[in-house]
Amino acid sequence: MADRRHASSRDIPFIRRGTAEFRRTNLAFLCAGFATFALLYCVQPLLPAFAAAFGVSPATSSLSLSLPTAVMACCLLVAGALSETLGRKPMMVASVLFSAVLTLGCSLAPGWEALLTLRVLLGIALSGLPAIAMAYITEEMEPSASGFAMGLYISGTAAGGMAGRVITGLLLDWGSWHWAMGAIGLLGLAAAVTFWWALPPSRHFEPRPLALGGLLANYTLHLRDAGLRWLFLEGFLFMGSFVTLYNYIGFRLIAPPFDLGQSAVALVFTLYIVGIGASTLVGWLADRYGRRTMLWSMALLMLAGLGLTLPPSLPLTVGGIAAMTFGFFGAHSLASSWVGRRAQSARAQASSLYLFAYYMGASIMGVAGGWVWARAGWTGIGWMLGGTLTLALLVAVLRLARLRPAGRG
Secondary structure (H helix, E strand, C coil): CCCCCCCCCCCCCCECCCCHHHHHHHHHHHHHHHHHHHHHHCCHHHHHHHHHHHCCCHHHHCHHHHHHHHHHHHHHHHHHHHHHHHCHHHHHHHHHHHHHHHHHHHCCCCCHHHHHHHHHHHHHHHCCCHHHHHHHHHHHECHHHHHHHHHHHHHHHHHHHHHHHHHHHHHHHHCCHHHHHHHHHHHHHHHHHHHHHHCCCCCCCCCCCCCHHHHHHHHHHHHCCHHHHHHHHHHHHHHHHHHHHHHHHHHHHHCCCCCCCHHHHHHHHHHHHHHHHHHHHHHHHHHHHCHHHHHHHHHHHHHHHHHHCCCCCHHHHHHHHHHHHHHHHHHHHHHHHHHHHHCCCCHHHHHHHHHHHHHHHHHHHHHHHHHHHHHHHHHHHHHHHHHHHHHHHHHHHHHHHHCCCCCCC
């Protein structure tokens, strides 16, 4: 698991397309992305069950997702810096492994407080993967293949998000939420072992001593870049909108006029498969038409999808969720790879700042959505997300589309 450390890595070749290393790396990050989203978001279809089992409100039940995402967002700011000293691969493997074990612990939680405590610890453990994964891909992959590799990683997150939601939703009808979370924990363990086996050691990573002053200087450097600041905001807006949609769509679909059962709601989450193809397809289109054009197009697509969910029609709602899912994964793929290319140094810290904003969007808007749902129903959710996505569209059109390039960005 230890990274190979070199005094200089300039002459070492990058991982190239068509090689065995390229295939193993992509397999590893598919598993890593799968585990991250499956372990984090497996509770989303369980929110109504938590509300009923523990006697809490929808907004309170959403804390099982919002708390770990908020904690993970904060810890990401440190995890990226620690990986500069401890190495990329060891931290990522430990992250996936401990997260799977904690999910198994959640399945045995005796009460609401114990469940939340374990979920908070899971947020800490998971912080060791996302930002470091982005840094590893940028450092180790041939530049012409890094966008494709990032797209595959994000495709893995889509697959994990879908599997986590569908499996827990189906098992909830057949058993209990305890069994549902236990199954996801076992899948996480399998993904951790595969990730450890398949991922090549770092070859371009050069360890640096951990220095708080240097860490703060790196964050300050990135925050001074207007382009990066706008990309961080886009991550907040896109992720916040997407998570809010999926947090409360289950409550909408089990209520009149839909009156769907848990298994039927779980099948709605198979729409995540749209996201699996979106990230790689949009990455390819961005190479042809440009990131700026594709980013505002994804924001517009999400707005259109949101509009389809407003009428009390199941076919329109399903179509709207699919459009929002495609748009989100496409936008996230564009923004995250853009951050890695624009940052000229300390890319792990740049990725950490992006993901801090990304997951804080999920946490803050996820809880706020519960408050809106309780007072204004799905119409209120529509107004809330409509405003958020309109802002994301304006940022893409008025700021990012006119951004002067910086380095590789």
